[in-house]
Every structure is written in structure tokens, then in C-alpha cells.
Amino acid sequence: MIPELGHFALALACALSFAQAILPIYGAWRRDERLIAAAPGLACGQLLALGVSAFCLVWSNVVDDFSVLNVAENSNSLKPLLYKITGSWGNHEGSIILWALILALCGGAVAGFGRNLPGALRARVIGVLGASSAGFLLFSLLTSNPFTRLWPAPIDGRDMNPLLQDPGLAFHPPMLYAGYVGFAVPFAFAIAALLEGRVDASWGRWVRPWTLASWCLLTCGIALGSWWAYYELGWGGFWFWDPVENASLLPWLTGTALLHSAIVVEKREALKIWTVLLAIATFSLSLSGTFLVRSGILNSVHAFANDPARGVFILGLLGVVIGGSLLLFAIRAPALSAGGIFAPVSREGALVLNNVLLCSIAAVVITGTMYPLFSDLILHDKLSVGAPFFNATVIPLAVPVFAAMTIGPVMPWKRAALLPALLRIWWAALIAVMVGLIALTKAPVLPALAFGGAAWMIAGAAADIVERIRLFRLPAGNSMARLRGLPIAAFGAAIAHAGLGVTVAGIAGMSLARQQVVLVHPGEQIQAAGLTWALDSLTDRTGPNYNERVANIRVIRPGEPDLEMHPSRRAFTTQTVTTTEAAIHTTGFADIYAVLGEERDGAAVMRLHYNPMAPWIWLGGLVMAIGGGLSLADRRLRVGAPARKTVPLGVSA
Amino acid sequence: MNRRQVLLTAPLGVAALGGAAFWTMLRGMQRGTFDPRGVPSPITGQPVPHFDLPAQAPGQGFTSAELAQGKPVLLNFFASWCVPCVQEHPALLALAKSGMPIWAIAYKDPEDKAAQFIQRHGDPYQRIGRDTPGRVAIDFGLSGVPESFLVDGGGVVRWHWPGPLDASVIQDRLQPAWRALG
CATH class of the missing domain: 3.40.30.10 (Glutaredoxin)
Known part of the structure; x- marks a missing residue:
């Protein structure tokens, strides 16, 4: 019964999304106030229907309704409750529902928070969101229905991939999807602006908070995914340039560019066309990334059920969304008025440089991800592009970003000179050089440079705030008064920039990581990765749906108590899969990381790592997201454009 | 079309090219002529190289x-x-x-x-x-x-x-x- 209700609610949501797509846009075009006023209601209705549908899916998972094909294939009665809930979106069908639900939430958020938007603009934005929803709900109903029944129902389910049974991964997809899908809102604003033929400062002001919110979620999502790969896959790495990872990095790069170019639109009414294009590109990359993975084209460890027939539908859908929006862009963008002019060396200039570099990085990553496919298709030549290509191309492009992101914020708008700006942050440069030199005594040149760069970003972020409050140049009281008057967004930006510095420091530290594979007998002591390890014993343990082999090891550190660690290998009973559970001890400045491998003649193969600075990689991601969140709390972003406030006309239905 | 219009149509062109390429790949995958996961062996379609291997217990060797x-x-x-x-x-x-x-x-x-x-x-x-x-x-x-x-x-x-x-x-x-x- 419940699955049928969910199926019906899904169909209802699909019908409502079509209404949400057509009525408000038609109304805005014909200036029909009644249809314009219907937009928020339709968006909320679709959200409600889809919410019910998603709830029914979760319910079917929780009560182990194995007559639902999706539950039978991905769940098992022995699975812990948390993973029964998170498992509802851990598979292809369920993840499409999650995706559509977040899209519907975006529509609901625009309906709820967008009261001060001009009615026609809001109607168009909600309409565009509805059109995207319609496509994906149709996709779900026609090709990936999560409520398909299975009869006779099996006694138990096939269980979820054990790698996915992990709290980190439970929250990774919703976070990542919220980030991806959140970019639908700037996209909808861009399309609405193209339909209206107008982009102005207030448009920039409306777009920015939505972009910022999605960017924060995407940053968290990527960091969470990378952290999961680090501790769950047990390879000891944090980024593998896997196509799916790249697919999440691309919208992050263009989204970061969008975040910065929207500032220029808001403050100076320049870069309008470019910003609209970036908004379209970011959402297009989000869509292509998540959906091309499912077509089986991209070769990746993140394999969803691959099905070329499904791929054709996806491609058609992407063609309509991306092709349609770019066609509209080609037709309407030339009509958008050009904006303010500025000198190459200025705050705008620095932001343009940021955009150019970030988009170049994105282009390089696309090239590296797609090249093997295209070379196979056109040249019939199989090859793979790996980490060396990405490291060699991304790092040289990232270095100028790091250099400029500290100088840019201290430059004035319109026209600036480089030298005075540099002189204002001389002490940040000094700190960077000192940190670099100290690092050089302990590390090779490249990591030392990276440590210097990280210090430059963190100190530069502080320098930005110090410069804004004229610390030490005005009396302390005046500086304090300026500090209190500073918009929260200024702190947000500084914190986010410092967060990137923290991540860079973490990555630089990771490049110094030491690892060793050793064969150890119980009771033996060995030296590996610069530490002394003792394997005390190997024991067996039983979990809810797995059996576990645990190594009880100690790290012996002079002058400190021994550190006990318990890496394990889990054999899952229903799916004949084993996973490695790495044991990680972090000191904040380094991770001690141990993985238990196979056993041979009474001895255990162990991989032992010492990863300096590793936690900083994800800490930096968190700091960036916190910075973004602070900016979001800025009063300026909550107040709409003061000049264009409209009173909605009373409409009687 | 002036230069500005050409420039603003370029993204559509790039997307269309990408879409066409993916379409070709998907069709190839359905027909079995394109396999992004396969790794070709230079020997596919060739006779096996000449060899004469000794036996490995418990089996019997072969040529x-x-x-x-x-x-x-x-x-x-x-x-x-x-x-x-x-x-x-x-x-x-x-x-x-x-x-x-x-x-x-x-x-x-x-x-x-x-x-x-x-x-x-x-x-x-x-x-x-x-x-x-x-x-x-x-x-x-x-x-x-x-x-x-x-x-x-x-x-x-x-x-x-x-x-x-x-x-x-x-x-x-x-x-x-x-x-x-x-």
C-alpha cells in the first residue's frame, strides 16, 4: 500500500512540476497576475507531493518491504536502521528521488524566501526550476521507478554494498546533491534574466546568496567524500582524479568563479553576460557530472547500475536543459547591455583573473577526464589520463590563483596600482617567505613552496581584515569601531580564503606522507613509516551483518604512552565482499594510519602510514564552508534590492 | 551575425559537439561497437604466439x-x-x-x-x-x-x-x- 502511495505521489509531483513549469512562465509572458501568483503555490505543492513520495520510499526501506524491487536489491533485514534510511538514496533510483526532492526544496525556498523578488521574476525562476524538475521526475517514472514491485517477494534482500555502509557516506550524497542542485537556482535566475532581457545590480544581489549556499554545501560534500575515500577505502589517499570526483570538482570550480563574478555584477554592473554564462555552465556541469556517471560512459569506481538505454534518455534530457539554455543565451545575451568599465589592474581585474584561472583549471580537468573517451571514439586509441597529468597542469594554474587571491581584496575598485596594494600586505609576504624557508629545512622544494603559499593565503586573509580596520595606523579605538562596522561578509570572505590556505597546507603535508607495507608476526615489533609498531594479537569479532578480523597493534612512542590501534578487515555475510577498516589516530597535525591486509602463514600484511598535516585538508574545506556561511548571514544579502520592491497585487482566484 | 553574436553562440556549439560525441558513444555501447571499459590486447584477432610450456602439477603442459x-x-x-x-x-x-x-x-x-x-x-x-x-x-x-x-x-x-x-x-x-x- 505504502509503495503505491509513494508511486502515486511521485506521479502527482511530476504533473505538478509540469504545471509549475508552464503556468508561471506563460503568466509572466502574458502579464497575467493570477498565473504569476500561482507560482509559489505550485512549487510548494510539488515539494509536498515529492516529500510524501520520498517518505514512502524511506518507509519501505525501514520496514523491509522486499516486495519493492529497489529495496530487495539494495537492502537486507540485518542492516542497521541508519543504513536502511540512508540506503534509500544509496542507489540509482533512490538518488534520483533525492535529487528531485532537493530541486523541489529549491523551488520551495524561492517561493518562501523570495517574497521581495519582483513577481514576474520570481514566477520565471520558479517556472524554470519546475521545468528541470519535470524532466527528472519523468526520468524517474519512466526509466528508474523506485517503487517497482517484485512478486513473489524474496525472504530477504541482497544488501547494500558494504563500502557504502558508513556514516560518512550516509551524509555525503545529500550534501553533495544539495550543492549540485542548489546551482539550479542561479541557473533559473540566469534563464529568467535572459527571458526578461535584463541583468542589473539587484539581480546580482539575488543570485549571490543562492550561489553561496550551494557553494558551501558542495564544498562540504566534496570534503566529506574525500574524507570518506581516505578512511574507508583504506588506500591512504584523499583525491584520485577519478571521473566522479572530477565531476564534483568541475561545478565547484565554475561555481567559485560564479560567486566572484556575481560580486562584480552587484557592485559594478560589469561582467553581466559572463556571469549569466557561468550560472548556466555551473548547473550544466552539475547535471552532466551526476548523470553521465550513470550512463556507463565514464569509467569509475563509483559504478551505478549502468544502462545505455537510460543513458539515451539522460542525454536527451541534458540536451533539452543545456542546449535549450545555451540557445536562449545565444539569442538573448547580445541584447544585454554592457556594464561599467574598469582598468586591468583593479579589484574587478583581480576577480576577472580569478575567473579566467578557475575556468582554465575547469577546462583542463574536463580535458583530462574526457580525453580518453574521445581518443577512443575518434582515434580508436585506448589510453588513460592519470594523476600526473592533472598535477602537472592544475598546479601551475592554481599557483597564480593563490597569489592573486590575497592581493585582490586589498585593491580598490575601478583602478588600482599593484605596488601600493603589495606594500599594504608586506608582512603577509614576509610570513609566507619565513614559513617557506623553515619548511625548506625539513622538506623538498615543492612542498616547502606550498607551505609558503598556504601561509601567504592565511596571513593574507588576516591582512585583508587588518587593512580594512587600519589597525596600527589609526588609534586602537577607531580600529575597534571600524571592526564592529565591518560587514560580516568581509569576515566570511577572509575566513574562506584562509580555509583554502589550510587545505593547501594539508595537501602539501600529505605529499610528505610515508607509507610502508610490512609482514608482521603477532608479538613482533617493527620499524615502519618512521614509527615503532608492535602487533600484539589478531582476533575475531562479530558485527550485526559481518565478521571481522581485528589486528591489535600498538604504536610505541618515546616519552608518551603507547597508542593502541585496531585496524580490521570485515567480511560481509550477505554479499561476499570484504572491506578494510583503517585505524586512524590523529594528533591534529598528523595522522597515524594502519590498514590490515591478508594473512599469510600466521603473519599479517599491514600497510602503515604516517600522514603529516592530513586532517588539515578537510578542516580547510570546513573552514571554507563556514566562511561562506558567515557571508550568507550578512544583512546585505537578506535585504532585497531596496529600489525595486514591489507590492504584490491582491489576486482573487 | 557580428563577432559578438558568434562569440555568444560558441558555448552552444561546444555543447552540441559534446552532445553529438556522447550520442555516438551511447549508440556504440548499445551496438557493442564501443566499449569504454575494455582494454584492447594487440593480440586480439591474431593467432596465439608460438610456445611449448612444461607441465604444472596437477595438470599437463601444452603447446x-x-x-x-x-x-x-x-x-x-x-x-x-x-x-x-x-x-x-x-x-x-x-x-x-x-x-x-x-x-x-x-x-x-x-x-x-x-x-x-x-x-x-x-x-x-x-x-x-x-x-x-x-x-x-x-x-x-x-x-x-x-x-x-x-x-x-x-x-x-x-x-x-x-x-x-x-x-x-x-x-x-x-x-x-x-x-x-x-
Whole structure:
């Protein structure tokens, strides 16, 4: 019964999304106030229907309704409750529902928070969101229905991939999807602006908070995914340039560019066309990334059920969304008025440089991800592009970003000179050089440079705030008064920039990581990765749906108590899969990381790592997201454009 | 169209090209002419290289000529030191039970270790040759172990899989290739 209700609610949501797509846009075009006023209601209705549908899916998972094909294939009665809930979106069908639900939430958020938007603009934005929803709900109903029944129902389910049974991964997809899908809102604003033929400062002001919110979620999502790969896959790495990872990095790069170019639109009414294009590109990359993975084209460890027939539908859908929006862009963008002019060396200039570099990085990553496919298709030549290509191309492009992101914020708008700006942050440069030199005594040149760069970003972020409050140049009281008057967004930006510095420091530290594979007998002591390890014993343990082999090891550190660690290998009973559970001890400045491998003649193969600075990689991601969140709390972003406030006309239905 | 309009149409052009390419790939995948996951072997479509391998206990060695005696054979490279080979082994046992002749080459493996491996995990093989120096593997262009080659009755390599044979590979790739040989 419940699955049928969910199926019906899904169909209802699909019908409502079509209404949400057509009525408000038609109304805005014909200036029909009644249809314009219907937009928020339709968006909320679709959200409600889809919410019910998603709830029914979760319910079917929780009560182990194995007559639902999706539950039978991905769940098992022995699975812990948390993973029964998170498992509802851990598979292809369920993840499409999650995706559509977040899209519907975006529509609901625009309906709820967008009261001060001009009615026609809001109607168009909600309409565009509805059109995207319609496509994906149709996709779900026609090709990936999560409520398909299975009869006779099996006694138990096939269980979820054990790698996915992990709290980190439970929250990774919703976070990542919220980030991806959140970019639908700037996209909808861009399309609405193209339909209206107008982009102005207030448009920039409306777009920015939505972009910022999605960017924060995407940053968290990527960091969470990378952290999961680090501790769950047990390879000891944090980024593998896997196509799916790249697919999440691309919208992050263009989204970061969008975040910065929207500032220029808001403050100076320049870069309008470019910003609209970036908004379209970011959402297009989000869509292509998540959906091309499912077509089986991209070769990746993140394999969803691959099905070329499904791929054709996806491609058609992407063609309509991306092709349609770019066609509209080609037709309407030339009509958008050009904006303010500025000198190459200025705050705008620095932001343009940021955009150019970030988009170049994105282009390089696309090239590296797609090249093997295209070379196979056109040249019939199989090859793979790996980490060396990405490291060699991304790092040289990232270095100028790091250099400029500290100088840019201290430059004035319109026209600036480089030298005075540099002189204002001389002490940040000094700190960077000192940190670099100290690092050089302990590390090779490249990591030392990276440590210097990280210090430059963190100190530069502080320098930005110090410069804004004229610390030490005005009396302390005046500086304090300026500090209190500073918009929260200024702190947000500084914190986010410092967060990137923290991540860079973490990555630089990771490049110094030491690892060793050793064969150890119980009771033996060995030296590996610069530490002394003792394997005390190997024991067996039983979990809810797995059996576990645990190594009880100690790290012996002079002058400190021994550190006990318990890496394990889990054999899952229903799916004949084993996973490695790495044991990680972090000191904040380094991770001690141990993985238990196979056993041979009474001895255990162990991989032992010492990863300096590793936690900083994800800490930096968190700091960036916190910075973004602070900016979001800025009063300026909550107040709409003061000049264009409209009173909605009373409409009687 | 002026320059500005051309410039603003460029993104559409890029997207259209990308879309067309993906369309071609998807069509190719449906027809089986394009496989983004496959790794080609230079030897596919070629006769097997010439070799004469000594026996690996408990089996009997074989030569390249014996591979070309009219019946198709699945040729499997394995080694006792290779973990994915252990994972693959149950699938090979099942295939052998279903009647597929499987011949094996023990790659860079001491004779006693390879024999122990088969004793411990079961013997799906009709013939087993020993390639301790790994020379034959070089002639086959082996990328690693396990790796399997489908050799037709004329001794020509028809299909190849670099990696362990699992349920989906067997169902979606090996079986169709096997049926195609008749």
C-alpha cells in the first residue's frame, strides 16, 4: 500500500512540476497576475507531493518491504536502521528521488524566501526550476521507478554494498546533491534574466546568496567524500582524479568563479553576460557530472547500475536543459547591455583573473577526464589520463590563483596600482617567505613552496581584515569601531580564503606522507613509516551483518604512552565482499594510519602510514564552508534590492 | 551575425559537439561497437604466439599448436601470489562445471606454490602450463594477472579480459563472445 502511495505521489509531483513549469512562465509572458501568483503555490505543492513520495520510499526501506524491487536489491533485514534510511538514496533510483526532492526544496525556498523578488521574476525562476524538475521526475517514472514491485517477494534482500555502509557516506550524497542542485537556482535566475532581457545590480544581489549556499554545501560534500575515500577505502589517499570526483570538482570550480563574478555584477554592473554564462555552465556541469556517471560512459569506481538505454534518455534530457539554455543565451545575451568599465589592474581585474584561472583549471580537468573517451571514439586509441597529468597542469594554474587571491581584496575598485596594494600586505609576504624557508629545512622544494603559499593565503586573509580596520595606523579605538562596522561578509570572505590556505597546507603535508607495507608476526615489533609498531594479537569479532578480523597493534612512542590501534578487515555475510577498516589516530597535525591486509602463514600484511598535516585538508574545506556561511548571514544579502520592491497585487482566484 | 553574436553562440556549439560525441558513444555501447571499459590486447584477432610450456602439477603442459585443435578454449593466466586470482577462482570453477574448457598458464610462480594454490582452491583446468620466466606472457602482451583469452578452434585469440572474471563480466561479455564462437 505504502509503495503505491509513494508511486502515486511521485506521479502527482511530476504533473505538478509540469504545471509549475508552464503556468508561471506563460503568466509572466502574458502579464497575467493570477498565473504569476500561482507560482509559489505550485512549487510548494510539488515539494509536498515529492516529500510524501520520498517518505514512502524511506518507509519501505525501514520496514523491509522486499516486495519493492529497489529495496530487495539494495537492502537486507540485518542492516542497521541508519543504513536502511540512508540506503534509500544509496542507489540509482533512490538518488534520483533525492535529487528531485532537493530541486523541489529549491523551488520551495524561492517561493518562501523570495517574497521581495519582483513577481514576474520570481514566477520565471520558479517556472524554470519546475521545468528541470519535470524532466527528472519523468526520468524517474519512466526509466528508474523506485517503487517497482517484485512478486513473489524474496525472504530477504541482497544488501547494500558494504563500502557504502558508513556514516560518512550516509551524509555525503545529500550534501553533495544539495550543492549540485542548489546551482539550479542561479541557473533559473540566469534563464529568467535572459527571458526578461535584463541583468542589473539587484539581480546580482539575488543570485549571490543562492550561489553561496550551494557553494558551501558542495564544498562540504566534496570534503566529506574525500574524507570518506581516505578512511574507508583504506588506500591512504584523499583525491584520485577519478571521473566522479572530477565531476564534483568541475561545478565547484565554475561555481567559485560564479560567486566572484556575481560580486562584480552587484557592485559594478560589469561582467553581466559572463556571469549569466557561468550560472548556466555551473548547473550544466552539475547535471552532466551526476548523470553521465550513470550512463556507463565514464569509467569509475563509483559504478551505478549502468544502462545505455537510460543513458539515451539522460542525454536527451541534458540536451533539452543545456542546449535549450545555451540557445536562449545565444539569442538573448547580445541584447544585454554592457556594464561599467574598469582598468586591468583593479579589484574587478583581480576577480576577472580569478575567473579566467578557475575556468582554465575547469577546462583542463574536463580535458583530462574526457580525453580518453574521445581518443577512443575518434582515434580508436585506448589510453588513460592519470594523476600526473592533472598535477602537472592544475598546479601551475592554481599557483597564480593563490597569489592573486590575497592581493585582490586589498585593491580598490575601478583602478588600482599593484605596488601600493603589495606594500599594504608586506608582512603577509614576509610570513609566507619565513614559513617557506623553515619548511625548506625539513622538506623538498615543492612542498616547502606550498607551505609558503598556504601561509601567504592565511596571513593574507588576516591582512585583508587588518587593512580594512587600519589597525596600527589609526588609534586602537577607531580600529575597534571600524571592526564592529565591518560587514560580516568581509569576515566570511577572509575566513574562506584562509580555509583554502589550510587545505593547501594539508595537501602539501600529505605529499610528505610515508607509507610502508610490512609482514608482521603477532608479538613482533617493527620499524615502519618512521614509527615503532608492535602487533600484539589478531582476533575475531562479530558485527550485526559481518565478521571481522581485528589486528591489535600498538604504536610505541618515546616519552608518551603507547597508542593502541585496531585496524580490521570485515567480511560481509550477505554479499561476499570484504572491506578494510583503517585505524586512524590523529594528533591534529598528523595522522597515524594502519590498514590490515591478508594473512599469510600466521603473519599479517599491514600497510602503515604516517600522514603529516592530513586532517588539515578537510578542516580547510570546513573552514571554507563556514566562511561562506558567515557571508550568507550578512544583512546585505537578506535585504532585497531596496529600489525595486514591489507590492504584490491582491489576486482573487 | 557580428563577432559578438558568434562569440555568444560558441558555448552552444561546444555543447552540441559534446552532445553529438556522447550520442555516438551511447549508440556504440548499445551496438557493442564501443566499449569504454575494455582494454584492447594487440593480440586480439591474431593467432596465439608460438610456445611449448612444461607441465604444472596437477595438470599437463601444452603447446600453442595444441590450442588450435578445432575446439575453442578459455586460456587463463594466474598466479598463487595474486589476490584477485583467488577472487576469480570460484567463477572459473563454475564455468568449468558448466562445460567450458579452461586451460591455464601459471605466470611467474614457483611450481610448488602454484600446485598448492590449485590444491587449496580447486582445479577448474583441463591443462596447466608453467611459465615461470614469464616469456610467453610477454608474447601475449599480458597486462597483469589474472587475464583471460578466448582462443577459437583455429588458435586465434577472439576475446580478452584483463582482470578477474566476475559474474557481470561473464554474463555480459564472456558468454556472448563464447556463443559467437559457436
